[in-house]
Amino acid sequence: MERGSSQARHEQLAQLVTTVAPVSFARDRLLPVHAALEPLFPDAGLTRGSIIGCSGAAAMSVALATAAGASAAGSWLAVAGLPALGLRAASEVGIALQRLVMVAETPQLGETAWANMVAALIDGFDLVALAGGPQIRAGTARRLQARLQARGTVLIVVGPPGQFSCDLDIGVQHPTWQGLGDGSGRLARRRLTLVASGRRLARARRADVWLPGADGGIEPASDAAHGAANVTPQSVALQPVALKQVG
């Protein structure tokens, strides 16, 4: 008993160490991602200097989940033009809010000023997330891309990537919500198949995840759980507790 609890504390401590250890700026070319998303990335992490596009119905969740691993490990995340980002969801999925900065959408900003702003973010942050489809010229996008690679920052584009050419596109298939019934229950968790495709991938890579999971985080969805996904919503709904909690 005693031994078990001390082992649990060791594990906790080991986890804490990985959480608080700083990311070194040396040339290690990968930023960590959450374990459940590792199958999507050829190197099991975010390649520094790459552009990742998140599209589809769950683009915002996927973008947050992609950034969560590195953010928790000590990287800073800058967000530009995404004022609707849900901070509570971000903290549930694992983003370290103390290392998050947002630049509001500035429609009066010209293209040059916008590019300067993004370049300044690229210089200082490991992760930069932008709203998709900025109206910029291809040349501007190329210059920013070159800067990304020089600095080793990862750019995450939420929505259509516009002029940016993504190294990896993460799309969503078969989103299924659980927990909501016909006038009962509440949204409990969502199962998705994430599909990563890109220029350097011979074929698409897939990962089945719960995003958000029951506590708002990311969980890998095993095949056993897949059976559960087909059960009618009412049977898995957390009705009594949930209703009390929310009502």
Add this chain to the structure above:
Amino acid sequence: MSAHSVAYGDEPPRLAVLWCPDWSVVAAGASPLEPVAVLYANRVVARTPAAAAAGVRQRHRRREAQRICPSLRLIDHDPARDGREFEAAVRSVAQMVPRLEITEPGSLTFLARGPSRYFGGELAMAQRVVQLVIDAVPNVVTGIGIADGRFTAGVAARQSAGQHTAGQHTAAPTPIIIEAGINATRAFLDSLSVSTLADIADVSGDLIDLFRRLGVRRLGDLAALPAADVLARFGRPGVFAHRLACGGDDRAADAAAPPPELFVTQAFEDPVHLLDPLVFAAKQLAQQLHDLLVANGRVCTRLSVVAETEHGERSEHLWYRPNGLSVAAIVERVRWQLDGWIQQPGGLSGGIVLMRFTPDQVCSDDGSQLGFWGGRTEADEWAARAVARVAGLVGEQQVFVPAWRGGRQPGDAYAWVCIDTADVTEPTERLAVIEAPWPGHLPAPSPATVMTESVPAGVFDAAGHVVRVNGRGVLSAPPHTVSVRGRPTETITAWAGPWPIDERWWDSRQHRRMARFQFTTSSGEALLVVVEHQQWWITAVYS
């Protein structure tokens, strides 16, 4: 002498502290007559006498400082520049004083006894040192204090510099010399406020605040308490503060000179002329030294850094850091030292062939270093600078960081606050989650997209009538379709609600009474919808 003031053993050494307030503006080359301030993380860290006269203080936010003094010129903080420029002062003082110890750019400490004998007394020596610094560095503001122990001498130096800034800035300051002996030291310290401890010795602000609330307002009040009771009530930090207030030494009790064979060195076959490879080598040496010390559970508080050129020129500095020198801190100091040396006119004539780090004082590592891994990470520094740059490009009102607010709605728990009212690098305060229950808030998972402005929607039952919710939370009919302006009508596949909330009923303007629903639609989307005064709104999307 009271009975407990002798509790702290051996007498502290006689030290002289030279202190240059607002060193960063001097290093930036600002004229004292022009209002200039240096900013770090949006806060003033140093300002010129002209800006000080206008009312600009340290820790002021950028906007506050600009409001007080509209003509203020702002300069970004650059620690490398501070360290490099301080080299001139260090070298000029090193001509007459051996074993200088540099705590940070702008602050020098040395043993007073030897030089004062040689130069005919402490006052004469102090005046000479100050004159040397004033001659070496244009526009410098400085002060010097000589006393028993680092803390007392530091207070004296700050007082010396303080009277000086109040008067003319070109004249040499009057040195403040506290007589040797515990009685004179105590008489000097007793009337000072306890906040002096936070300003000079890095005692935490929380502890000072606690002292104040307990009625311990002066250092004399603190020193009058029995040491054992202070230990029992305030623990180690309390004892440290008490020791300083009693005029004791700030060194840890177990600080000692390490064995002479403990040092790390690197000789370069080819003389190195560039700074970057040297700093890279310094990083490896620092890591070696750190590993050696850590193996014994020790940490270096004073380090001697020696560099030699092929022509035999030599730069040796002692660096002191009360919390221990981490690898990053060592590398930073080596960079300051070498950069300053290289930039000096006539500093060195050839490449560097040898670098040696010798710990001069080590003490047991009690884990009191700042942060987990020796303070801020490099990533934090980069981000703080990038934030300042972006704020300059798009305006401060456009840059935000999250802060905890608490509330029932998904957008209420955390809010974006503008960086001119928040600290980017000190998130503890703004993100401290207050564990107050919010009955009626929706449990996790939370929506990833929270509309900045709610979108009006129409929710209809199977017959095509608008669904209504009465005051008792009863629906007119189950919702069947939802339509949002500009998008096709969608069928509701599952729903739950209503979950009514009645917020701020005590405030007629902010009172809100509404019912919330969750819908999933035929397109696979999940929505958080509210109905308020019979109008439906989409407030968040579980995107």
